[in-house]
Amino acid sequence: MPALYAQPYDLSANGFYFESMENYAAKADSNCNDYGNPVEEYEIQFIDGDQMDRDLAKAWGINQANTGQYLEACESWDDHDKLVFIIAVGEVGYSFDPATVSPSDFDVDIYRVDSMKELAEQFVEEGLFGEIPEHLAHYIDLDSIANDLAMDYTETEITGQRLVYRAV
Template sequence: MPQLHAQPYDIAANGFYFESREDYADKAGSNRNDYGDPVEEYEIQFIDGDNIDCDLAKAWGINQANTGQYFEACESWDDHDKTVFIIAVGEAGYSFDPDSVSPSDFDVDIYYVDGMKELAEQFVDEGLFCEIPDHLANYIDMDAIAYDLAMDYTETEVAGERLIYRTT
């Protein structure tokens, strides 16, 4: 489970670390500044956890109002679902409702390859460009196909892994 930090905007108050919605509610409810007043506003910061959860926090735009939904997503989504969300929201600019978001809401095709040329080779091998006779295979210009693919596909890195995606 990721660890977050609630940093108060009140300079007379101390922040706290938390690892769940309940943990946040308990600590925020009892947090007081140096004058005994309750602390109401916090900046939420990702502190520790898996790289994929860090990237998810950035795409999610974690704040006081949505940390509970963020923790739920961290627990219930697998890495592929998280990657879809990170790409859709963090890269492609999709919007989302934190109360009802699901990775299936986003139409994202993800290819776990290192570059456009490798994607071009994969598409040729899978027969996307029809059956290519063996005697013509050496004449296929993979660089040209990769260049064309770059018009519709985008390279990115999520949690340290290079991949290519396309949104529709």
């Protein structure tokens, strides 16, 4: 579970670390500024956790209103679901409703390859271009196929891993 920090917008107040909404609520309810007034508004910051959850927080745009849904996603989504969301929202710019979002809302194809050329090689090996006789296989222009694929696919790096994706 990621560790978050609630940084008050009130400069005369102290912030606090939290890892759950229950922990956040308990600390926020008792947090007062130097003048004894309750603190109402916080900037939520990602402090510690794995890189996937950090990238998810960035794509999610965590804030005081959607932190609970973010923490729920961190706990219940697997890495593939998080990756789909990061690409769809963080890279492509899809919008989402934090209350109802599901990774299945986004149509994203992800390939764990380092380059378009590697994706072209994979597609040829999988027979996407039909049966290619072995004596002609070395005449296939993989660079040209990779160039064509770049019209519909995009290369990215998330959590230190090179990926190619297509978002429909």
